[in-house]
Amino acid sequence: MDENYDVIVLGTGLTECVLSGILSVEGKKVLHIDRQDFYGGESASLNLSQLYKKFKPSAQKPEFLKGRDRDWCVDLIPKFLMSNGELTNILVHTDVTRYIEFKQIGGSYVYRSGRIAKVPANEMEAVRSSLMGIFEKRRMKRFLEFIAKYDEDDTTTHQGFNLDKNTMEEIYAYFGLESGTKDFIGHAMALWSTDNYLNEVARPTYERIMLYVQSVSRYGKSPYIYPLYGLGELPQGFARLSAIYGGTYMLDTPIDEILYDDDGKFSGVVTKEGKAKAPIVIADPTYFPERVKKIGSKVIRAMCILDHPITGTNDLDSVQIIIPQNQVGRKHDIYIAVLSDVHCVVPKGYYLAIVSTIIETETPHVELEPAFKLLGERLDTLMGIAELYEPQTDGTDSNIFISKSYDASSHFETTTDDIKDIYFRVTGKPLVLQKRPTIEEEQALNGL
Structure with a gap:
């Protein structure tokens, strides 16, 4: 595989895939590698077996949870899209919306004086x-x-x-x-x-x-939309976009060595397939642990499986609930994202409520109690804690451009800020989205 590229991208998280798609459309030759055998990196959606393997490795997935494995698509990083937000604009302008169907979130709720x-x-x-x-x-x-x-x-x-x-x-x-x-x-x-x-x-x-x-x-109902089959669809949509424009994808491919030139700048990678050279790399924090720093906060996320809608929401099929920090004597808000079978993320009859916040104490699970009270009876709860990282430098000295970890917020606006920031550092120009012709329009223009 001894080849030259314009950009190598490591990790298939949303940030990496959006940049890979946009750069491919701009005519860059992109090689995109992930050590995992699935798309999405930290922002993947897992089926039931994968979910229990990750969060309860010693336990079997419970018998009482019905449906096939693939009827479950549980986001590791639960976030909604603002229907007028930057990520939606990027999806529309790059025509990635052709691969993904969205549904609106039924309502947006706020916790106040013990109720929503x-x-x-x-x-x-x-x-x-x-x-x-x-x-x-x-x-x-x-x-x-x-x-x-x-x-x-x-x-x-x-x-x-x-x-x-x-x-x-x-x-x-x-x-x-x-x-x-x-x-x-x-x-x-x-x-x-x-x-x-x-x-x-x-x-x-x-x-x-x-x-x-x-x-x-x-x-009309709420400002949020959400892709059918989970957020893992988003990186895959941008991966398809990149592939249409000549990007090369390699999943299940660990990096054996990172190559540098005499000036200490990035020059390529070695994998089981051979050597690939490029002057620039974009990567998630896990690929360059020595070049990132902890920002000093950790996120706790709890995936709660329910068999009922949330009380006080008129039995809506999906809601966003925000518990402002003041209301529960905290420094950070608690976010709850609730989805159901209409979003194709759980089998019929089930609801998925994902709770997230920034940890403030030594007993993080106790910090989620206000949210658990609102959810009522839970069939099962899987919890994970993630350390948040950001790059130590802007990457211009080494040509290694590293994305930030996904925060606890309930939407993608901070992620798109990071995407625009990396794009600017890599290309030296701001990300301006041009409305692209659809594939049909392009084929018509080329007489196909």
Whole structure:
């Protein structure tokens, strides 16, 4: 296999596969290798046998769980896509949506004073919401109208604020919002996982609320969509895209040696297939453990198998529930993603609830108790703890570009930030998505 490539990509996590797909479309010759025999790396979806082998190796998968192995597709990293978010834009612009079918998530809920309530999706829902008293509803409505009408070029819509100077706390104070309302705006709409944002400038929060509102208005029920058969479909979709444009994939291929040139820059890899050379490598943190650092936080994730929908959600087939840290005396939010057979991830009659948060104590499973209470009776629970890593350098000195670990957040916006960041470091230009012709349009153009 002694060959030359433009880029070698190690690991088939979502970040790596998106970059591999985009670079292949741009005409780069890409070799993509994974030591595992399945796609997805840390962001794979596992069948029932794989799941129990990973989380309860000493136990057999339980007899009482019905359905075939492949009827189960359980995400290792549970996240939803914002229907107007960056990852959705990348999927549309690269035409990967042709390989993947999406379903909307039924509702977005927030935990408040011991119970859950639907996050208002618009001003009308805010007025009907059980989260607020009548006067607070008016204040919230005024706040949402301010956000909706804010126009950069029209100072009459700014109400005296500068989003790049004023903090979010100052804007909340101006509208007189209660702490519980601030909680659900900041954590269930802007999707911040801590309260640090309160004392930072307001623009990022404004942009996040706009993303939430626009994502909701796209389909109506919630801002989230999710691929049928699990998130493992996403890396595979980008892998197909890469293959169409000449990318080469090798699964089940461990790396025997990393090659460097005289300047200490990356120059290739050696595998059982031989030597492959390239001036650049993109990899997940597991391939270069000596070049990454722990960011000091760990994520705990619990996969809970249920036989009933979540109480208080009108028996919806899927929901996102956010427990803001303030509500349970924590520093980080707890996220719950609930899916069912309509998403083709469990057999009929089952529900999958995946709980995740950043660990804060020596007894992480106890930290998930508020979530477990909301879920009710569980048939089984599988828990895993993941250390979070990030690269020590930006990679330009060695041409080794390493992705970050997937965080505890419930959506992909931080992952797409990392994708855009790596793309910029690799190519020296920002990622600008051009709408590509579909394969049919290309074939028509070429007279096929």
